[in-house]
Amino acid sequence: MKQFFSVKDINSISAIVNEALALKRNPFSHEDLGKHKTLGLVFLNPSLRTRMSTQKAALQLGMQVMMMNLNQDGWALETQDGVVMNGTNVEHIREAAAVMGVYCDVLGLRSFPNLQNQEQDYSETLFNKFQQYNKKPLISLESATLHPLQSLADIITIVEHLKPGVKPKVVLSWAPHIKPLPQAVANSFSQWMCKAQEEGLIDFIITHPEGYQLKDTFIAGTTVTNNQTEALVDADFVYVKNWSSYHEYGQILPVEENWMLDQQKWQLTNQAKVMHCLPVRRDLELASELLDGKDSLVIEQAENRIWAAQVVLKQILETLNTAV
Numbered sequence: 001m002k003q004f005f006s007v008k009d010i011n012s013i014s015a016i017v018n019e020a021l022a023l024k025r026n027p028f029s030h031e032d033l034g035k036h037k038t039l040g041l042v043f044l045n046p047s048l049r050t051r052m053s054t055q056k057a058a059l060q061l062g063m064q065v066m067m068m069n070l071n072q073d074g075w076a077l078e079t080q081d082g083v084v085m086n087g088t089n090v091e092h093i094r095e096a097a098a099v100m101g102v103y104c105d106v107l108g109l110r111s112f113p114n115l116q117n118q119e120q121d122y123s124e125t126l127f128n129k130f131q132q133y134n135k136k137p138l139i140s141l142e143s144a145t146l147h148p149l150q151s152l153a154d155i156i157t158i159v160e161h162l163k164p165g166v167k168p169k170v171v172l173s174w175a176p177h178i179k180p181l182p183q184a185v186a187n188s189f190s191q192w193m194c195k196a197q198e199e200g201l202i203d204f205i206i207t208h209p210e211g212y213q214l215k216d217t218f219i220a221g222t223t224v225t226n227n228q229t230e231a232l233v234d235a236d237f238v239y240v241k242n243w244s245s246y247h248e249y250g251q252i253l254p255v256e257e258n259w260m261l262d263q264q265k266w267q268l269t270n271q272a273k274v275m276h277c278l279p280v281r282r283d284l285e286l287a288s289e290l291l292d293g294k295d296s297l298v299i300e301q302a303e304n305r306i307w308a309a310q311v312v313l314k315q316i317l318e319t320l321n322t323a324v
């Protein structure tokens with residue numbers, strides 16, 4: 001593996017999940033693979049899980065880790081080309097990314113969308129520039145449009161809870177929120193579940209209110225309904241997540257019904273496992289009774305972020321070591 005931006009960077013979901021689960025059983029099986037290699041984790045936005053799980057994964061592979069909170073601790077970054085830098089931005093991404101590439105063997109970058117300009121966000125300009133100038137393998141720690149380490153952890157978690165001989169029904173269910181959130185987690189989850197569906201692992205369905213349709217390219221091959229009740233019937237896994245409108249970009253649209261998953265709605269399911277990427281706003285996005293209940297997988301998902309990161313780093317290190 002040379003980079004990790006999306007599901008397109010892997011060959012087979014089953015194969016990478018099995019490799020991740022082997023690492024989970026034996027975390028230090030490749031403890032020398034990353035010896036004398038440095039991972040740089042660069043954050044333009046807050047993080048708990050991504051920061052700690054990716055660091056732990058790297059340490060278990062013998063890597064050294066450097067963190068940079070670029071927005072807080074770095075120089076104000078200019079990302080546009082061809083501008084005279086006579087304003088508040090101090091350092092151009094060309095130099096900043098190149099310098100971090102000199103210090104590190106592998107880089108991870110988190111950069112959320114601004115939710116103002118759909119074209120700019122969905123062209124992943126910042127990620128592309130960062131990769132172009134640093135010249136080292138780059139891992140997405142969540143970009144403007146996708147969160148692949150989260151989705152890999154999610155499918156690992158689902159596979160761990162598969163029942164023999166049963167192809168589960170997995171539902172992505174939109175949830176309310178007070179702020180406009182990126183579509184990245186939903187896009188990414190959908191992209192990975194569509195591939196898992198192609199591989200025959202699951203059946204996948206998305207439910208959201210009118211106006212919240214995701215970009216076509218991320219939902220190809222799946223069923224989408226505005227009828228949450230219909231979607232929840234017989235569900236084996238319900239993945240709860242808010243996102244702002246893609247088509248009315250970054251907007252929170254009026255929704256009359258209550259879309260929060262609670263115990264009453266959960267009764268429609270096949271005793272579904274309840275999932276969320278975290279952080280979650282209790283009793284706004286998801287009822288506490290479900291979060292705290294026996295069918296909640298949210299902490300297991302967060303734990304599996306370690307093995308998602310570790311398998312990705314392992315594959316990148318193997319590619320790097322082969323190239324030497």
Ligand code: CP
Pocket residue numbers: 046047048049050051142150277278279
């Ligand atoms: N789920 C997730 O990416 O968590 P953090 O934003 O805390 O990293």
